Amino acid sequence: MNIERVELQRLIMPFKASFEASIGRMDKRDLVLVTVYDTDGNAGYGESTSFPFPMYNEETTDTVWYMLERFLIPTLLSAEITSPEEVNDLFAPIRRNNMAKAALEGAVWDLYCKQKGISLAVGLGGKKTTIDVGVSIGIEPTIDLLLAKVEGFINEGYKKIKVKIKPGFDIEPIRAIRKQFGPDVPLMADANSAYTMDQLNILKELDQFNLIMIEQPLSHDDIIDHAKLQKELQTPICLDESIHSVEDARKAIELGSCRIINIKVGRVGGLTESKKIHDLCQAHDIPVWCGGMFETGVGRAHNIAITSLTNFTIPGDTSASNRYWVEDIVEPEVALFAPGVLAVPTGAGIGYDLKPESVKKFLVRQESYNRQIAGVRE
Numbered sequence: 001m002n003i004e005r006v007e008l009q010r011l012i013m014p015f016k017a018s019f020e021a022s023i024g025r026m027d028k029r030d031l032v033l034v035t036v037y038d039t040d041g042n043a044g045y046g047e048s049t050s051f052p053f054p055m056y057n058e059e060t061t062d063t064v065w066y067m068l069e070r071f072l073i074p075t076l077l078s079a080e081i082t083s084p085e086e087v088n089d090l091f092a093p094i095r096r097n098n099m100a101k102a103a104l105e106g107a108v109w110d111l112y113c114k115q116k117g118i119s120l121a122v123g124l125g126g127k128k129t130t131i132d133v134g135v136s137i138g139i140e141p142t143i144d145l146l147l148a149k150v151e152g153f154i155n156e157g158y159k160k161i162k163v164k165i166k167p168g169f170d171i172e173p174i175r176a177i178r179k180q181f182g183p184d185v186p187l188m189a190d191a192n193s194a195y196t197m198d199q200l201n202i203l204k205e206l207d208q209f210n211l212i213m214i215e216q217p218l219s220h221d222d223i224i225d226h227a228k229l230q231k232e233l234q235t236p237i238c239l240d241e242s243i244h245s246v247e248d249a250r251k252a253i254e255l256g257s258c259r260i261i262n263i264k265v266g267r268v269g270g271l272t273e274s275k276k277i278h279d280l281c282q283a284h285d286i287p288v289w290c291g292g293m294f295e296t297g298v299g300r301a302h303n304i305a306i307t308s309l310t311n312f313t314i315p316g317d318t319s320a321s322n323r324y325w326v327e328d329i330v331e332p333e334v335a336l337f338a339p340g341v342l343a344v345p346t347g348a349g350i351g352y353d354l355k356p357e358s359v360k361k362f363l364v365r366q367e368s369y370n371r372q373i374a375g376v377r378e
């Protein structure tokens, strides 16, 4: 692929409004934007989905930068690859650090598709030309404020409303949404591992609300208790935090720990692994959807591309740029093509251009690594 240089840029981008989940409150992204250049001047883009703190998974923006600089970029720059599918194998001896791996692997995928003149969606084997999308809503200070947010997003046509829950903010907000907007609103709850089996009663109470699913109710590293819980619930369990690889997915399916899987490209280490999980789930009649991590337009574009695969049958978290950003770093911005629908771009690679002047506004650090330097960085 003639990869010659990798550039890392750390960006800090404030949200329009802060977002609370059971794992904490967030008011900005702090991310690593990765650009991979080939000898012809083509550029491929990827972004890290880590947070500045290790409360979603063990990675942070600092660890992502470190792993990229110290191990992943040198590994890539000392190899000769012909396809992005090789990156997964190249990085396999390095354990975990999936978000760091995915940021670089995603940039290689984008570059590869640009070299071939095909869209990332087509490169991944996607068939859909549009995707239905949903939106994720944080824990609001009051139920009235939550209802106002839900109403706004329903009016924009979002096809799935996901609300964050935690002990003490679960039954009442869900009941209030059902009461106000009726039984037909496609609704789900995401607990981000805030419950244990000691709270089985609360989780069982959620069954009455006909939720599409309940996402990651139990521990981030569990598939055993989730299997026990799924037997007690009518509502499908969806795993997010517990699935890091196609092997994790295989075991969870075998145990009956979930009936749905949320695929986050960063969490599973990249697009190649995402595709493998998609294919495995398809073979087992497990629907998947694409989870969000407050991505900029770059990560959003990767999410749109992977969601064009056919077993992404449930609307994901990939909302429009204006859900979180006053100003995104791509053009055109990611915008709804029809209510609750995004068009899958047809241009080469991710199908969006970077806006250098916007990147500059949010930039706090930048480093470049080229092939010659990579060898001596040890």
Ligand SMILES: O=C(O)CCC(=O)c1ccccc1C(=O)O
Pocket (backbone or CB within 6 Å): 021, 056, 135, 136, 190, 192, 240, 291, 292, 293, 294, 295, 317, 318, 319
């Ligand atoms: O990008 C989005 O809109 C989804 C945000 C979201 O739900 C989320 C945000 C931060 C950490 C975890 C999660 C999650 O899906 O569990």
Ligand SMILES: [Mg+2]
Pocket (backbone or CB within 6 Å): 190, 192, 215, 216, 240, 241, 262, 291
């Ligand atoms: Mg989740």
